[in-house]
Amino acid sequence: MKKWNAKNVMNTLPERKTDAHKGTYGTALIAAGSRFMPGAAVLSAIACMRSGVGKLEVGTEESVIPYIIQHLPETTFVPGFYERLESLSFDQYRVLAAGPGREADDETEQTVKTFLSTNLPVILDAGALSKRTYSKRKAPTILTPHPGEFLRISGCSKEELEENRQVTVTEFAKESGVTVVLKGKKTLTAFPDGEIYENTTGNSALSKGGTGDTLTGMITGMICCHEDWKHAILNAVYLHGASADEWIKKKSAHAMLAREINDLLPEVWKNFEKK
Known part of the structure; x- marks a missing residue:
């Protein structure tokens, strides 16, 4: 197993092109949020x-839109998303994500099914994580479970996972043909080709609701600006943890909120860019 460290990040973070425009870095679509969990959509967005x-x-859902606009007026929305899901075109997107703030219901499952039928990278989190068989796709399918979710979608026992996380996660990724980001202490990222990396950042400040929604959003955004989708995932996981490490330099790990990762990220990211 390899470790993804600061040197790896510095060597693979993309430079922002001086002649870039918004089309250069593409459009992402995140299916997120519900009446009782609008905050997850805000955090991931x-x-x-x-x-x-x-x-x-x-x-x-329409009821979630005002919450997102209040915190992120730069976001746009798909009118009648769930009602029009089966007739929507996805040609304008570079990456799709689903699950934050969603229950594992029929609406979410149909979203996942539709997303997986495209030739785009798909990230699945939270309510979009269910036990299912994944068809072979040209584009990557990325699952971001915490240990409890991984047990549910993989069918393995708690003892199996605790005794040998690396082997268990690697085998699941290879057999299912997906990438697995197993969140937790020393987050593991297992690719379907058998490669697996251990993250070297992060601390207990991340053990709080909403941090996973934030990571899903980071992976989504980074796939849009990285040429190599693997580097995008590994760098998102690293900088997510590095933001929490920055927090505890002056503040208690007990006190960090998920939204503060988003506040810390710009400065933390800058520290790893080539001078």
Whole structure:
């Protein structure tokens, strides 16, 4: 197993082109949020916009839209997203994400099915994580479970996972043909080709609701600005943890909120850019 460290990040973070426009870095679509969990959509949307995307569209329930606009007026929306899902065109997007702030219901499952039928990278989190078989796709499918979610979608036992995380996660990624970002202490990223990396940042400040929604948004945004999608995932995980490490330099790990990762990210990211 390899470790993804500061040197890896510095060597793979993309430079912002001087002649770039929003089309250069593409449009992302995140299906997120619900009546009782609008905040997850807010967190993932801000994280995506902070992470290099050119433009973000959110597919959500109408009641969630005012919450997002209040915190992120730069976001645009897909009118009647769930009602029009089966007739929507996805040609204008570079990456799709689903799950933050969603229950594992029929509406979410149909979203996942539709997204997976495209030739675009798809990130699945939270309510979009269910036990299912994944068809072979040209574009990557990325799952971002915490340990409890991984047990549910993989069918492995808690003992198996605790005894050998690396082997368990690697085998699942290879057999399912997906990339797995297993969140937790020393987050593991396992690719379907058998490669696996251990993250070297992060601390217990991240053990709080909403931090996973933020990571989903970061991965989504970084895929839009990286040429190599693997580097995008690994750098998102690293900078997510590095933001929490920056927080505890002066503040208690007990006190960090997920939204503060988004506030810390611009300065933390800058520290790893080539001078």
